[in-house]
Amino acid sequence: MSASLRIARATGAVASLPARAIEPLMAGLQKAIGIKKMPWFFLLPNLLAVILFSLLPVFVNIFYSFTGSDRLYPSQRPFIGTYNYETLLDCGNYLDPSTCSRDLFWRALGNSLVFVPTQVAAMIGIALLTAICLNGNIRGRGFFRGVFFFPVMLSPVVVALTWQWILQRTGVLNGILTNLGFEPVNWLVYANSAFFWSVFVTVWAHMGFYTIILLAGLQAIPRDVYEAAKMDSASHWRAFTRITLPLLKPVLLVVFILAVIRSVQTFDELYVLTGGGPGSATLLMVQYIYEIGFAVQPRNFGLAAAASLLLGIVLLIFTLVQLRISRGSSNG
Amino acid sequence: MKLSSLRLSCAFGVLMFASAPALAQEITVVCDDLGFGCNTIQPVADKFMEENPGKTVNLEIVPYQSMVESLPVQLASGEGPDAAIVTDLGGLSRYYLDLTPYVDPATFNENFEQTLQWLRGGDAESTAINGMPTSLTVNGGYVNLTLFEQAGVEVPPEGATWQEWAAATREVAEATGTEFAMEMDRSGHRFASLAISHGAELVSEDGKPVVDDGLRAAIEQFVEWHQDGTMPMDLWGAVGGATHRELFSDFLNANTVLYFGGSWTLSQMDQEVGDLFDWKVIPAPCGPSSCTVMPGGGALVAFQHTDQPELVGAFINYLAQPENLSQVLAAAVEIPAASTLIESGIEYPGASERTQEALATFIAQIPKMAPAAYRFQGWRYQRAMMNALTTRISQVLNGELDVDGALERIEQDVNLAIEAAEAQ
Numbered sequence: 001m002s003a004s005l006r007i008a009r010a011t012g013a014v015a016s017l018p019a020r021a022i023e024p025l026m027a028g029l030q031k032a033i034g035i036k037k038m039p040w041f042f043l044l045p046n047l048l049a050v051i052l053f054s055l056l057p058v059f060v061n062i063f064y065s066f067t068g069s070d071r072l073y074p075s076q077r078p079f080i081g082t083y084n085y086e087t088l089l090d091c092g093n094y095l096d097p098s099t100c101s102r103d104l105f106w107r108a109l110g111n112s113l114v115f116v117p118t119q120v121a122a123m124i125g126i127a128l129l130t131a132i133c134l135n136g137n138i139r140g141r142g143f144f145r146g147v148f149f150f151p152v153m154l155s156p157v158v159v160a161l162t163w164q165w166i167l168q169r170t171g172v173l174n175g176i177l178t179n180l181g182f183e184p185v186n187w188l189v190y191a192n193s194a195f196f197w198s199v200f201v202t203v204w205a206h207m208g209f210y211t212i213i214l215l216a217g218l219q220a221i222p223r224d225v226y227e228a229a230k231m232d233s234a235s236h237w238r239a240f241t242r243i244t245l246p247l248l249k250p251v252l253l254v255v256f257i258l259a260v261i262r263s264v265q266t267f268d269e270l271y272v273l274t275g276g277g278p279g280s281a282t283l284l285m286v287q288y289i290y291e292i293g294f295a296v297q298p299r300n301f302g303l304a305a306a307a308s309l310l311l312g313i314v315l316l317i318f319t320l321v322q323l324r325i326s327r328g329s330s331n332g
Numbered sequence: 333m334k335l336s337s338l339r340l341s342c343a344f345g346v347l348m349f350a351s352a353p354a355l356a357q358e359i360t361v362v363c364d365d366l367g368f369g370c371n372t373i374q375p376v377a378d379k380f381m382e383e384n385p386g387k388t389v390n391l392e393i394v395p396y397q398s399m400v401e402s403l404p405v406q407l408a409s410g411e412g413p414d415a416a417i418v419t420d421l422g423g424l425s426r427y428y429l430d431l432t433p434y435v436d437p438a439t440f441n442e443n444f445e446q447t448l449q450w451l452r453g454g455d456a457e458s459t460a461i462n463g464m465p466t467s468l469t470v471n472g473g474y475v476n477l478t479l480f481e482q483a484g485v486e487v488p489p490e491g492a493t494w495q496e497w498a499a500a501t502r503e504v505a506e507a508t509g510t511e512f513a514m515e516m517d518r519s520g521h522r523f524a525s526l527a528i529s530h531g532a533e534l535v536s537e538d539g540k541p542v543v544d545d546g547l548r549a550a551i552e553q554f555v556e557w558h559q560d561g562t563m564p565m566d567l568w569g570a571v572g573g574a575t576h577r578e579l580f581s582d583f584l585n586a587n588t589v590l591y592f593g594g595s596w597t598l599s600q601m602d603q604e605v606g607d608l609f610d611w612k613v614i615p616a617p618c619g620p621s622s623c624t625v626m627p628g629g630g631a632l633v634a635f636q637h638t639d640q641p642e643l644v645g646a647f648i649n650y651l652a653q654p655e656n657l658s659q660v661l662a663a664a665v666e667i668p669a670a671s672t673l674i675e676s677g678i679e680y681p682g683a684s685e686r687t688q689e690a691l692a693t694f695i696a697q698i699p700k701m702a703p704a705a706y707r708f709q710g711w712r713y714q715r716a717m718m719n720a721l722t723t724r725i726s727q728v729l730n731g732e733l734d735v736d737g738a739l740e741r742i743e744q745d746v747n748l749a750i751e752a753a754e755a756q
Contacts (some may be wrong), residue, residue, distance in 0.1 A: 068755025072408035078755055087748070098737065101744075104723070107732075169566055170587070189565040191730060277572030278565070279730030280723075291573050295401055297423045297715035298753035299408075 064305035070298035077302070084306035105307055107280045108288035111195075115284060116263045119199045123259050124252070127207050131214035132244075145215070149208035159205045160272035164188075167197055167273075188274055191281035198270050198282045205269060206262060210255050217251030218244070253326055260322075264315060285311050358388040359640050359647065361632070362403070363417040364396045367596045368466040368630060372663040376656045380647055389647055397576075407635060414638040415648070417466055417630045422712040425453030428462035429634040434645020435652065437461055443652070443670040450710040451631055454539055463633030464652050465669035467661060470694045471525045471594045471625040473497070473617065474601060476510075478609035479589050483507035490615040494526065494553065497617050498562050501589040508589075511564070514557065516592040517578040518567040520718025523725065525592075525626045526550045528704045529619030535704075535711045541746040543739045546621060551725060551735050558729050564588075569729040574719035584608075594628070595694040599665040602687040613690035616697050624702040627709050629669055667695055716749035717742070 030038055040047075060074070065084055067077035092099030097106035134145055151159065166172045167187040174184035188194045221244065229239045245252075267286040270276065276283035276291075289311070293304025361377075363370040370391040377389045392413065394402075399418060406412035407427040418424055428451060431440075440461050441448065447465035452458040480487050483504040488496050501513035516522050524534060530553070531546025557563045564579070571577050583591035584604055595613075605611055616625040632651065634644040650656060654670070658678050661668050665683050668674055674695070680688060708714055724738040724745070733741065 068752055070408075070753040072405070073410075080755055098733070103741070169564070170585075186565060186570070189570045194570070271575075275571040275573050275575030275577070277575075277726055277730070278570050279727040279732040280572050281730065283572050287573070294405060296574050296719045296749070297404070297420060298713070298749055299404065300749065300752045302755075303752065 061305045061309060064301050065309050067302050069302075070300065072301065080302070084302045085310075087303065088306055088310065102303075104280055104283065105288055108276075108283045108285045111281070111283055112264065112285045115195070115199065115266070115282075116260065119202055119263045119266070120256065120259045122199060123203050123207055123210060123263070124255060126203060127210035127255070128214055128252075130207065130211045131218055132240075134211070134215055135218040145212070148211050151205045152208040154205070156205065156268035157272050159201065160269045163197070163201045163204075164273055189278055191278055194274050194278055194282055198274060201273060202263070202266055202269055206259075210259060213255055213258075214248070214251060217248050220251075221247045253322075257319075257322055257326075260318065261315075264311075357386060357640060357643050358390065359414040359638065359643050360390045360392055361415045361417075361647075362392045362394050362399070362413045363632075364399060365393045366396065367599065367666050368660060368664040369393070369417060372660045373651070375663075376651055376660055377647070379656075380650050384646070387643055387646075389643075400576075407637075410637050412635060412637070414640055415632060415634040415644050417632050418463075419628065419630050420715055421447075421450040421629075421631055422453040422710055423715050424633070425451060425455075425462060425712065427635050427637075428460070429636045429638060429641055429644065430460040430462060431464075431634060431645050431648060432459075432461050434642060435461060435464075435649040440464070440652065443672055445671065446706070447629060447631070447669045451633065452710075453712045454710060463631040464648050466630045466632055467664065467666035468669040468698065469595050469628040469630075470667065470697050471522055471592070471628070472694055472697065473514075473590050473592045473614045474583060474597075474611055474690075475501070475590050475614055476583070476586055476588075476609055476611055478611075479504050479508050479510055479586065481610070487614075491618060491623065494529065494617045494619055497590060497614070498557060502562055504589045510587065510589055512582070512588040513562045514590040514592065515563060515567065515579055515582055515588040517576070517594075518571055518722055518726075519576055519578070520715075520721040521626055521628060522592055522594070523550070523554070523721050524705070524708055524718070525616070525624065526554065526619070527721075528626070528702050528708070529617065529622050529624050531619065531621035533704050534708045534717055535714075537707070539711060539713070541713070541717055541743055541750075543743040547742075548735060548739055549620070551728065551738060554725065555728055555735070565729065568722070568726055572723070572726055574722055576722075583611075590614075595667055595691070598687055598690055598694075599683070601690075602665070602684055610686075612686065613693040615693060616700060622702040623700055624705050625697050626705050627698070627701055665691070667691065667698075713746060713750055713753075716746045720745035720749075 029041065033041070063074060064077070066079060066081060067074070068080040068083065069077050071077050088102050088105050090101035091097075091106065094100075094106070097103040097110065100106045130148055134141055134148070138144070154162075164171075168174075169184065169186050169189075171187075173187070178184050185193070187197055225243050225247075226239060229243060234242070265286060266284055267290065270282050270284060271287055271290070274282045276287050285307070289304045289308050292300050292307065361370075361373075363373065365371045370393045374391055377391055381387060381389060399416065400420065403412060403416060403418070404420070404424060407424065444465045447468070448461060451462035451465070452460060475487065477487065480500075485500055485504050485507065488500050492500075498514060504510065505513040516526070524532075527534065527547050527550040530550040531544070532550055533542040533544055533546065536542050554563075554568075558565055558569060564582070567577055567579055578593065579588075580591070580593065580597060580600070582588045586609060598613075601611070616623045632648055634641065634648065638644050651660070652670075654672060654676075657668065657670060658673055661673070661678055662680050663682070665680055665687060668678060680691065683691070708717070711717070720742040724733060724741045727733040727741075728735060728738045
């Protein structure tokens with residue numbers, strides 16, 4: 001027997017010591033609860049974590065949404081039935097927020113319904129374009145990958161403050177424009193431009209993450225498929241639509257789901273950059289929930305909980321649609 | 333022998349462990365670092381610890397935004413520091429520890445009569461000493477005198493109206509090419525000065541929100557100033573929700589002729605503007621109803637959950653001694669809330685002559701404040717009203733609401749907030 005084999009056997013024996021020690025315990029447990037219940041035993045640690053950190057908060061949230069007062073402890077909160085939901089849904093005309101009892105909730109919902117598709121489309125489009133460029137044989141490819149990924153590593157507050165510094169009345173962008181002979185623009189004062197910059201800044205901050213995922217997807221496509229297409233004189237556009245897009249579809253779906261979830265969660269950058277303004281032009285759902293529940297006095301935890309559950313229902317419907325599309329795609 | 337020494341060691345260890353909480357008397361006080369805050373209290377805290385060996389006062393600096401947003405949530409969950417310097421005086425009253433057994437009640441009542449009431453959350457019958465009012469702050473306007481001089485425009489005298497100030501500063505801005513005539517922090521507290529001087533009550537005697545013609549007139553005037561470019565849209569127009577924002581940098585860079593802030597920025601004004609240009613604090617601009625600004629201030633309060641009430645009480649009592657209080661106030665360049673110090677006056681050795689003059693102007697506004705201003709300051713739901721004011725006025729400026737709609741929403745927002753808070 002060679003020395004290395006002896007060492008390997010000795011190491012194996014040592015490594016299996018703990019396993020041998022608990023074997024009788026496991027055997028006893030299996031005897032007691034039966035083999036069919038054993039998987040539950042192994043799942044127990046993760047299940048406990050999921051129950052404690054995911055399910056329990058959901059139930060607490062549901063409880064809060066049916067209670068009133070600005071007290072935090074559940075025992076101190078009186079049951080008020082569906083009052084919070086009634087207040088949120090009390091609207092003369094759902095398309096006109098000014099007719100709603102909680103107009104800012106509907107303004108935030110409306111803004112989110114415009115912001116999310118716009119931001120996700122821009123994000124995926126630009127990330128895909130960037131990934132395709134970075135997938136080619138360009139000089140300094142590694143450097144550019146780093147450049148595009150860099151904003152992802154920045155804190156959202158840093159991102160927002162940096163862009164505020166660029167976009168404010170006396171900011172860098174207006175400084176450049178003035179030097180070039182143009183009139184300065186108060187970018188964050190007008191609803192449309194503030195909304196545009198909100199989308200732009202969030203795309204800039206997160207695009208690198210999706211670019212990296214798409215780049216990995218692009219690199220997984222076999223080169224010989226492109227070579228065959230080239231031999232058949234297929235144009236770049238045809239190769240993109242007939243090879244790249246279909247083979248990238250599973251990755252694109254993942255990117256789409258991640259981008260939508262992140263977009264709905266958008267809060268910190270815009271809270272610092274625009275505070276939801278001008279007026280309520282960039283007020284999104286999460287900021288509304290935060291302000292109602294935590295930023296204003298007295299804190300209305302019940303209403304914030306009800307608003308977040310309504311948002312949760314919208315997200316659930318959206319996720320089901322995505323799942324359906326995803327299943328259809330994998331079946332096809 | 334060995335066994336007995338082991339037993340002795342164990343017994344000693346158990347004794348040490350059991351007596352540890354009794355020996356280590358330690359409290360944490362959180363505050364920000366502006367004016368009467370952790371930085372200016374530190375020397376007094378050091379002196380207190382020196383005179384009271386074994387007692388520790390940890391001062392933790394946190395941003396003002398944390399005091400406003402995070403502290404209330406911590407307190408609601410029964411957590412948080414032993415004490416803090418807060419500005420939402422009435423809103424957090426339910427968490428305050430009554431310091432009556434730990435301080436000299438007679439001195440406190442005599443010294444802080446009016447401001448102690450603000451800490452009682454509108455409970456007129458309460459006699460609790462819920463903290464020590466640290467300083468009195470006063471809203472007010474700062475003007476750039478150099479720009480006035482360059483423009484050759486007379487500075488409006490005491491008693492000038494808001495409209496006269498707007499006209500004069502516009503003239504100065506036009507003559508000197510300054511971007512804006514006036515700026516006001518995006519804060520419901522600052523706007524309340526304009527509103528109350530225009531006759532707004534904001535809160536009734538029985539603690540109900542009041543939306544009246546005075547408030548309407550103030551909002552209309554405010555909107556007009558934004559539309560004609562007297563005020564920049566950057567502050568009230570560009571930001572949404574209840575976000576607090578100020579553009580002190582505009583005054584520093586001479587981009588505005590008049591900046592409406594408050595007395596708490598005096599030391600910053602002194603340090604950062606210095607001799608860049610000549611400036612002064614102006615008396616409260618007048619409205620049709622009164623020449624008033626808003627009072628305000630902070631208070632050092634202890635919380636009910638503290639397990640060291642005696643130590644917190646002792647520290648607050650120590651800080652309330654005139655010599656200690658005046659030491660902190662002098663360093664902070666702030667107006668005292670204690671009547672004895674107002675009467676005796678405080679010397680601000682580090683402050684420039686201009687700052688001393690500015691302080692005198694601020695102090696001179698205190699007796700002129702309208703009763704509505706004091707009532708609003710002590711109202712438990714003051715923040716609900718201030719948040720509604722900033723949110724809805726910004727919407728008017730952006731065309732999302734008209735003034736009537738804003739007034740309706742302000743009243744509704746505050747009523748909903750009160751209803752939610754008082755749900756039984």
